[in-house]
Amino acid sequence: MEGSEAGGGGLLQQILSLRLVPRVGNGTTYSSPLSTFPEMWYGVFLWALVSSLSFHVPAALLALFTLRHHKYGRFMSxxxxxxxxxxxxxxxILTSAAIAGVYRAAGKKMIPFEALIFEVGxxxxxxxxxxxxxxxxx
Incomplete structure (x- = not known):
């Protein structure tokens, strides 16, 4: 059980701690710059999904609450x-690949906070x- 916590950590914990792509070194998990294309793509895409859902889920709940008595309006949520x-x-997927491709072509490493800023923006x-x-x- 202890080994699974060091490697997995849970998706929500990774998102909240900005450890988008965990690496295991010397028995500890730490966040390091994203250097390969798949790492950068995954980090940017994950923040795109989380930031979009953080806006759309409350909007869907509000629509469901306000249009609950309408015959067809409840399906807007x-x-x-x-x-x-x-x-x-x-x-x-496309914008994350474009951002990761530019970073990779420039030979620049991306820190997880940059992925957050790109997709929340x-x-x-x-x-x-x-x-x-x-x-x-x-």
């Missing part, structure tokens, strides 16, 4: 939740564009 999952899986931009309804004016 399902669409909001699906947007929070499908969006990062499709667009998040991207999610913030998506939320701002959604609220400002810029796309509806085009």
């Amino acid at each position: 399902v669409s909001l939740l699906l947007m929070g999952i499908v969006g990062p899986i499709t667009a998040g 991207q999610t913030f931009c998506v939320v701002v564009v959604s609220f400002l309804r810029i796309l509806a004016t085009l």
